[in-house]
Amino acid sequence: MMKSIIVSIVFFTLNVNLSFAQEQSSGAKNQSVKKELKKLIVYGSDTCHYCLDTKAYLKKNNIKFVYFDVDVDLNKQNEMVLKLQKAGIPLDAISLPIVDLGQQLIMNNVADFEGFLKQLNTKH
Structure with a gap:
């Protein structure tokens, strides 16, 4: 039981960090696209x-x-x-x-x- 909770917490943390990194990356891409489109x-x-x-x-x-x-x-x-x-x-x-x-x-x-x-x- 404890092992599955720890695995869930690790999975959740990795998922949140990955999502946040993708958001930052797409935000930087959006800024460069906006500059190109200006x-x-x-x-x-x-x-x-x-x-x-x-x-x-x-x-x-x-x-x-x-x-x-x-x-x-x-x-x-x-x-x-x-x-x-x-x-x-x-x-x-x-x-x-x-x-x-x-x-x-x-x-x-x-x-x-x-x-x-x-x-x-x-x-x-």
Whole structure:
């Protein structure tokens, strides 16, 4: 009886330690995956020629990015709106595409679209 209790305790302890080690290992892996996945995020619309031109520019310059069509993906539209509000950007002043560089949101400046594109190249 005592032997089976000791074996159970040892088994439980090993199992807990193994689970904890796997959690730490997967946590480290998740952090490195998050770093790899951190890319430029472009919120736009496939009906917007500035958005299409921005995607083409990023591809041409081998800049990694993730693109979300906010006309189709309402969850990403909400995500974009929340980021704009958090940054203090009035929603009536937005112009697609909007690019999230992680620490900064850059919005298309229709008057200087080339300048907008150059910002994407120098910031990334």
